[in-house]
Amino acid sequence: MIREGRRTPASGWSIVPRLVRGAPPVALVVVGALALLVGMLIVTRPLTSLLLLTVYVGLSAIFTGLARIFSAPETPMWSRIAFGGAWVLLGLAILVGLGRTLELLPDLIGVLLVLGGLASLYDALARGSVSRRVLAAVWGGAQIAFGILSYAWPDVTILVVAVVFGVRTIVFGGTLLVRAVRALVEGGRSVPGAAAGEQQQKDAARADAASRPQQTGVARRRRARAVWLAAGRYALAAVLIGLVSAGWWANSWIQDGAQAVDAFYDPPAVVPYEHGRLIRVDDFAGQKPPGADVHRILYTTRDAVGQPAVASALVIVPQDAPAGPRPVVSWNHGTTGVARGCAPSLRDASATKWAIPGLDQAVARGWVVVASDYSGQGAPGVFPYLIGRGEARSSLDAVLAARELEDLNLSRQTVVWGHSQGGHAALWTSQLAEDYAPDIDVRGTAVLAPAAEPVELAEELTSGDANALLSILISWVLVPYADTYDDVDLSRYIAPGAEAIVREMTQRCPSEPGVVVSVATALGVSEDRPLYVGDLTAGALGRRLQDNTPTGPWAQPILIAWGDSDEVIPPHLQHQFVERLCAQGDRVRSLEYRGYDHLRTLLPGSHFVPVLIDWTDARFRHAATHVDDCVR
Secondary structure, eight states: OOOOOOOOOOOOSOSHHHHHTTOOHHHHHHHHHHHHHHHHHHHHOTTTTHHHHHHHHHHHHHHHHHHHHHSOTTSOHHHIIIIIHHHHHHHHHHHHTHHHHHHHHHHHHHHHHHHHHHHHHHHHHHSSOHHHHHHHHHHHHHHHHHHHHHHHOHHHHHHHHHHHHHHHHHHHHHHHHHHHHHHHHHTOSSOOOHHHHHHHHHHHHHHHHHHOTTOTHHHHHHHHHHHHHHHHHHHHHHHHHHHHHHHHHHHHHHHHHSOOOOGGGSOOSSOOSSTTOEEEEEEOOSOOOTTEEEEEEEEEEEOTTSOEEEEEEEEEEESSOOSSOEEEEEEEOOOOOSSGGGOGGGSTTTTSTTTSTTHHHHHHTTOEEEEEOOTTSSSSSOOOTTOHHHHHHHHHHHHHHHTTSTTOOEEEEEEEEEETHHHHHHHHHHHHHHHHOTTSEEEEEEEESOOOOHHHHHHHHHTSOOOHHHHHHHHHHHHHHHHHOTTOOGGGTBOTTOHHHHHHHTTOOTTSTTHHHHHHHHHHHOTTOTTBOSOTTSHHHHHHHHHTSOOOOOSSOEEEEEETTOSSSOHHHHHHHHHHHHHTTOOEEEEEETTOOTTTTTSTTOTHHHHHHHHHHHHHHTOOOOOOOOOO
């Protein structure tokens, strides 16, 4: 008597193979080719096909839910309805609310992963051999772990899911094509499902073993196959455990490397309404230049639209200085990111000659250096990246607040320095000083590789090839402008559904490990610049960029230097800026250094540093030195 073999539990991963089982080879060729095309599109163009990715996720959720409901009758009905129904409902919600779910896609993917993990954990407890239970339990735990991690890195979730779903689609399409080709070669009119073929082989093996008990070779082969299958399941479980462990380790490494903003930067419930007032002071725990004390201060200021705000700064005070009021250098730092944790006063080496040009020489001459973080870095608020009034107010108020430090007598005479973004800030600081802080006597402005003309810089950068750095830089401009100005609509300039990705890029600093996430994301989406679809120099954003161009005129001399190999701000823009200043009658001394890149002018050993120190000293001494290279 031949007993009927036990029905093999159906897998709940996908219902699509069951739908095409028994289909003619030509139909499989069409379906397989389409699957390959869709999968390759998703993998190679993850954001230009973001809408397609969302549709695919929704359909996959529905298919998975239906497979759970209908393809595992040995599973209790409540389990099939609960888990399968939840998948189907989420899939329908994704498709019905397609336009609104683009932004929610990372969160929805996290929910689907957690739901799938719970279903797998239930399967591990409910049925199957030991190896099947182990694999189901590990797979369930892995899905839950990655679902939780997806909330920490939503931009990466989009790319990872694009690859995972895309590869899954490619494999599925390739499998269909292989089966179709095999059927065509064999002359078949339809293709049996793989599961059906396996079941037929198992039934035949059982029948053969029952009819001929003396042939034990079949039984041995079956046992060996079972052993190998179990070993494969254990190996796959070990791989999944390794992947989850690596994911959690990477998450911890990135989070631990992020700069923590301590309580010093949190403003008290009540602060002075007047700008430029000291709130609190503390010793700086980082490196200090020889012969100087360094303090960090929290003070009141005004933001880019004139509303009360709080900002932080470093005050570098020489220990041995001549009696009397001390001259002030107002240092405006270059780009460090736009998040709170990107504040220079949070970094160990921000008060060294590697961060501030000629700092040791300035200390030796008795100058006090005040270096603002700008509002929104360190202290809460919107960071005014290339927003001149916000930068300048933070810089000027830092000088005013430093005057309230005990045992420190500051002179009204101030020379403003700045590099890159800080060059833009320095020009605005000098431009606004007379009206905003008339008690500060700005004697001159020295800028190194300044981002002086935001509109022209935006046009220059976006006209070239897309790359990861450009994607990140654009996010640092777009988000602060959109958060500062009501008329700048972020959605006008980015691809649908990409706002979460763009905003996540602004939450990481170049100095922290998490920036690799932004770089990876930007590399994945930089082709054809799919993140950004609008002209950055058009509309409200273009008008605001133009409004944030420093125009002067400046009553005090300007010193400007840059390298002819600057990879960030093209040198011809500096020539253009100098020509504009000369045309409007400003006194400008300009220096271009051969072979210098964007940072080289400010680093120790730069030929510009001695020029900067001597020029600044002359401004404090009211010396009649060379200050104008313009041809009149």
